[in-house]
Amino acid sequence: MSYKDRKVINIGTVSEITGLSIRQIRYYEERQLIFPERTKGGTRKFSFSDIEKLMDIANHMEDGLQTLEIKRMENQLKHRQLRDQMIRGQINAAFGMRK
Amino acid sequence: MSYKDRKVINIGTVSEITGLSIRQIRYYEERQLIFPERTKGGTRKFSFSDIEKLMDIANHMEDGLQTLEIKRMENQLKHRQLRDQMIRGQINAAFGMRK
DNA sequence: CGTGTAAGGAATTCTGACACG
């Protein structure tokens, strides 16, 4: 959609901005915490969203969390949001008569 | 300031997005129409703003303008905006008593 | 003037592996 989500940044630049090592960034991709795109040549391309997510991951790692735990937390958050959204939908269907 | 102005994109990616050749992009830099940053290693880094400017330049080039003419137009626009802003400032100083 | 291209070299990134813990 916006600039924030366009995958255009090389791993070296991401490393500089986040302060994470290239090795760390690659590892978090391996653990499926981030999903960069690739050029035809195979070099990774990240978005600003990815960078924000990496900063988040870095914080969690500092707290002593494992990559798998971080992933679980994300999924839980996602599920909770989805559930709340559906509940709101039900409420609207039952009572929401305003245009 | 925002994502739009952070210089983080490699020339190859800029070329892909804009449809311009790498040669063309380097030339427009040489003519001082764009101002990418450099890494310590010397590779160019562009922002989304640079990309937008390049699309603009490409349109002007299609119209048969020379790089120098494009640069002049930009300067004229900048000067006009500055002038208008100063005029508005004068008006406010003379009549603007609202907080 | 604006752009393509071949040339040679340097910076950047990639993967798979070993190490340590």
Place this chain on the structure above:
DNA sequence: CGTGTAAGGAATTCTGACACG
């Protein structure tokens, strides 16, 4: 488990120059 590193190779980028027009 998470991360550093040396290894070898491939993709990316850089500059200065010649060409064409």
